[in-house]
Amino acid sequence: MARTVLLTIGRLPKALELARAFKNYGYRVIIADPFRWHLTGVSRDVARSFQVAAPADDSEAYLDDIISIVERESVELIVPVSEETMYVTALKPRLDPGVTLFSMPQNLILTLHHKKRFIDFASALGLQVPETYDILDHRAVTLAETTDTVIKPIYSCSGRGVRYLKRGESIAQPPHSEHLIVQRRIEGDLYSTFSIAQNGCVCTTIIYRAAVMSGTVAVCFERIPKQQVILDWIDHFIRKTSYTGFVSFDMILRPDGQAFAIECNPRATSGIHFLKNEDLCTAILHVTGDARPRLRTALFMQQLFPCLTETQKSFFNRKNFRSNLHHLMTARDVTWQWRDPLPLLLMPIMASQIIARSICKGETFGEASTFDISWRERDTQNHINA
Numbered sequence: 001m002a003r004t005v006l007l008t009i010g011r012l013p014k015a016l017e018l019a020r021a022f023k024n025y026g027y028r029v030i031i032a033d034p035f036r037w038h039l040t041g042v043s044r045d046v047a048r049s050f051q052v053a054a055p056a057d058d059s060e061a062y063l064d065d066i067i068s069i070v071e072r073e074s075v076e077l078i079v080p081v082s083e084e085t086m087y088v089t090a091l092k093p094r095l096d097p098g099v100t101l102f103s104m105p106q107n108l109i110l111t112l113h114h115k116k117r118f119i120d121f122a123s124a125l126g127l128q129v130p131e132t133y134d135i136l137d138h139r140a141v142t143l144a145e146t147t148d149t150v151i152k153p154i155y156s157c158s159g160r161g162v163r164y165l166k167r168g169e170s171i172a173q174p175p176h177s178e179h180l181i182v183q184r185r186i187e188g189d190l191y192s193t194f195s196i197a198q199n200g201c202v203c204t205t206i207i208y209r210a211a212v213m214s215g216t217v218a219v220c221f222e223r224i225p226k227q228q229v230i231l232d233w234i235d236h237f238i239r240k241t242s243y244t245g246f247v248s249f250d251m252i253l254r255p256d257g258q259a260f261a262i263e264c265n266p267r268a269t270s271g272i273h274f275l276k277n278e279d280l281c282t283a284i285l286h287v288t289g290d291a292r293p294r295l296r297t298a299l300f301m302q303q304l305f306p307c308l309t310e311t312q313k314s315f316f317n318r319k320n321f322r323s324n325l326h327h328l329m330t331a332r333d334v335t336w337q338w339r340d341p342l343p344l345l346l347m348p349i350m351a352s353q354i355i356a357r358s359i360c361k362g363e364t365f366g367e368a369s370t371f372d373i374s375w376r377e378r379d380t381q382n383h384i385n386a
Contacts, residue, residue: 002028005077006069008088009033010040010049011354011369013303013334014268015081016343019045021280027077032069034062034372039335039350042342048073054372055087063091070099077102079284080245083157085267086113086375102284103245104266112247112266113375115154116181125240127233128260130252131184135173140182144171148185150262153178155375157265160367162216178376183262188254191224194271195234196293198286200242202235204293206271211300211327212310217366219306220327223274223299229259237261246272273301273334300331305347306365307331 005022009015010031016039019029023045030047031040034054041049052065066088069075078101080088089106103109111117119132133140135151143149145168152162161178164185165171171182189209196203207227210218230251238247248269249261272280279293311328314320335344343350351369358368 002026003076004028004030004047004073005079006066006073006075007031007040007079007081008066008084009081009373010046011035011038011351012082013039014270014272016040016043016335017272017277017280018079018081018268019043020337020340021277021284022079024278025281025285027281030069030073030075032066035353037350037353039343039347042346042350044340044342055084056372056374056376059087059090062087063094066091067094070095075099081268082373083267083370083375084373085246086110087373104241104243108241109266110375112264113155115152115156115183115263118264119183122237122261122264125237127237128258130186130260130262133182135171135180135182140171143182143184144169150183150185151180152183154181157366157370157374186252186254186260186262188252188260191227191230191251191253192218192221192269192271193230193234193249193251194269195238195247196283197238197243197245197247199244200239201286202238203283203286204275205231205234206274206295207231208271208274211331212302212307212324214306214310215364215366217364218270219310219365220300220302220324220331221270221273223271223295223301227253227259229253229257233259233261270301270334274298296332298332300327301334302327302331304328304333304335304344305351 005027007015007018010033019040022029028047029045031049032052034052036051040046050069053061055062080103085103086109089103089109092101092105111121116132116134119129122129148167149165151171156162173180191207191209193205193207195205207230208221208223211222212220246268248265250263252260252262274296276294276296283293307328311324314324354368358365
């Protein structure tokens with residue numbers, strides 16, 4: 001009888017990537033998602049899909065729904081995928097010994113997700129990070145007076161609420177806004193990373209950068225050659241934390257060759273698409289020994305429909321249009337497979353909830369796709385009280 005794996009989101013392409021990998025490895029794949037219909041649900045590699053409570057609305061109901069699915073479907077492995085990871089990791093103490101949750105304990109995950117606490121945590125490990133203060137700290141004012149800064153919510157995701165300020169601009173916190181941090185802006189090249197780790201050992205790390213942007217979210221991305229200083233930073237972090245699970249960083253590589261991590265995403269990111277699908281599962285299960293998972297030959301990957309949208313929007317900007325069109329026509333789509341065509345062909349229907357919210361609320365696709373699964377400040381207070 002096939003073992004069962006539960007993916008805790010299905011609406012995103014990285015969930016589809018994982019579903020295909022686990023099915024190829026012999027698992028029975030099931031999905032839990034607050035959306036009634038979603039991208040991965042129409043894949044031939046998914047056995048069943050369950051609608052659950054939205055964790056951002058009712059985290060306890062969400063966790064109860066997940067536990068019920070685990071017990072009813074005899075799940076052996078739970079793989080959190082995206083922003084819901086912050087909630088799912090609370091399940092660790094409630095799971096039977098025969099059920100594995102591919103992630104770290106919730107306290108560490110929340111520390112890494114918090115934009116200020118991550119900086120403090122990494123600094124304590126001896127790793128390079130930019131000077132960062134709570135916006136109410138008097139040192140934040142001094143920092144903003146002397147250098148360019150970045151202001152962002154402590155639990156920002158998909159670029160939500162991020163502002164770039166020139167030296168001397170006011171950093172006053174707007175009323176009724178989420179709590180903010182002020183960070184020194186590091187000049188250099190911005191890279192994103194995606195790693196899979198097991199017990200403090202790095203199974204693989206992908207370094208990539210944006211090629212086409214939708215707001216502050218990349219919808220077409222380019223894999224770049226290994227940057228050893230970035231790899232060394234990540235290896236040190238994973239070793240010191242004995243990390244297991246997915247972990248991703250946004251890094252700045254300065255012209256002098258020094259690497260700074262500006263934030264951490266303790267979850268999967270788009271870098272997952274650069275791994276050969278048949279090797280992805282072996283990396284997660286750590287059955288490759290010393291062999292590293294193989295990479296796809298494609299250097300550019302895209303999310304077709306968002307990339308198409310951005311290309312159309314740039315029509316009257318000749319430089320951007322030519323670049324976006326080139327990527328649209330040449331980059332490999334992250335969802336398309338001849339043997340499993342429905343996710344791409346039905347994407348406009350499966351993503352209709354996201355599209356509708358994006359239009360009605362004026363949100364980016366990234367914001368609209370995570371609004372009901374993203375961790376909020378009120379969840380932190382509930383976590384402390386619990």
